[in-house]
Amino acid sequence: MDITVLLAMSLIFIGAFIQTATGFGMAIVASPLLLYLSPEYIPGPIIIVGFFIALLNTYKYRTQISLHGLMKGILGLIPGTCAGAAILYFIDVGQLSVLLGTTVLIAVGTSLLPIKMEVTPRRLMLAGFFSGFLGTSSGIGGPPMALLLQHQKVEQIRANLAAFFLMSSTLSLLIQIPIGYMSIKHLLLALPLVPAGYAGHKLAISVLHRLSKKLVRNLSLSLCLVAGIGAVYSGLKVI
Template sequence: MGLIFLGAFVQTSIGFGLAIVSAPLLFQISVDYVPGPIVLVALFISMLSSFKHRSNIAIGGLKLAVYGRIPGSILGGAILLYVSPATISFTLGIFVLIAVVISLLPFRIEPTPRRMFSAGFLAGFMGTSSSIGGPPMALLLQHQEANNLRANLSAFFVFSSIISLIVLMFIGAMSYKHLLLSLPLIPAAFFGYWSATKLMPYIPRVWMHRTSLLMCSVSGVTAILHSVHF
């Protein structure tokens, strides 16, 4: 529950991060937490955040990213049919560390239509196979004003989480068992969201960003190290 609280807090604060913070360590507790339950919790948080920042959402700019998300999600779901828990754990760790590196990049990438489609595709592949789909879109949109960033990432995650859940249900990776695992996580996620909305005005964005990167790095390295024990 603490991992979900922390992940929801980070995602509400900077626009993404729920799966990056929580998925690698929850996967060590039970492989069933990833990706289905994490994606469902991400959908819940994204809906809350989208509603809060609804006036800042630019649907038109997200359209191509959502289109790219569909084939990416299908490919990500297909991968799950053939990979082992050790491979998933290792991949989770690698995706998290890639996300950290992306967040540190000093240059700006303009969100052209082709790049939006490509980012949506990568987000679909990564999000459906590992629940970590935020980094590609966050990289393209990271220079937006804070509320616009949170709004557009949240709106994209609403659509993308629904697409991923449909694919996961189709391949049997989101069942009644996974739903039962998800339900106890919802209150912790809501509390993390609520806490972030109250504390965001008092937490410097730079401090929050650096702290989240440190936590993500530890989480990613832990997942890679645990992959050798499966």
Template sequence: MEISLWQILAAMSIVGFGALVQGTIGFGMAVVAAPFLYQIDPGLVPGPLIFSGMMIGTLSARRYAKDIDWKTLGYALLGRVPGSMIGVAVLTVISGQNLSLMLGATVLLAVAGSLLPYKLKMSPGTLMGAGFCSGIMGTAASIGGPPMALLMQNESGNRIRANLGVFFIIGSAISLVLLSVNGLFSKQQLGYGVLLFPSVLAGHWLAGRVAERVEKEKIRQAMLVLCSISGITAIVSVL
């Protein structure tokens, strides 16, 4: 079923705002956009939004290329692959209601953990774990940013933007391939992703005008707020 012009325009506005958020703090487009896009048309998630995430990841990685840490990314991507496989399996067996509850609870637990005095340090084990959780959440619901963002919350702003950007490029590509192979990402949905790309460009361009003015602690606070909103929205939507 095709969506109307007004639905596309509404979706572009939402994704544009999400791209502005992600271009500023390093992640958040899917967190902001996914619940609203689903209400516009379920066909806009996860595939088209994952495609948009891959596009803005490319733009962010290009802008902050000198801050990319390939060793850190390697461990995270090792976890992303099996996580993405499980995410595809989840889509085929779990109801939308149960999936929403599960993901919402997971995100809120991650936020609560980040507020504890003990902070998770980036290590091969925690990076693989975050990548694994991101693979499940990103593939099943297009919201794969929170696990990695929470783990990297104490890094510099440019380092967060650069490494999450590359992680989204490769991780999203993995998810899209697996979704396509399993018949869960159609040519029509790819077309929706392409239609949303101009709004991704616009949001990323605007973010470039404000990103350097955002302090590290404000980035961390914004991450926690967005993750909380994501978790609560996912739970409330099925109650």
């Protein structure tokens, strides 16, 4: 097997582990380095894996999902997804790398701030819009919604984010088909990544009760920081 594919599978394994443990984070951890391995991994293939992991987590935490609370976010998701697809027409690989890295660094910075935002319908719509925009354009749609929901109970965070990501990844994949970012080639690229994502998910489930949420969060933020800086640097070199 090609070393690039093995490295991509390793990144997805780590990302899926973190996403299952914390509720989000797979794309933040994996996307910048996947883009470095091959631009074709972003955004389509990683969104396919994200859809699969979201499906698993939605089923696992289905009793904790609040669909009524997520509806406003889903309403914002639709125009955000369209805007994210539109921007893919106007940026090259270097600009995408800078966008992706900057998104990661902003997500890390905001997650460290002592902010506790009340969840309101308007904020859910805004978070949904930006999640759709970033998710479709870069594969990283988690931070806006995760930041808004971060003070809910852990089980509710995992459940509601999983349900939201299931919807957002579905919309992103559908809208990428007519603009050429989702094809048989992208499906084949994603094929070996899905089992790696499943393995990371299963490992997280098996050790979840032993993990400190703070430890997982600090580790994922450290990885994100390195990946984000690397993505911005590599993007600026080719612009």
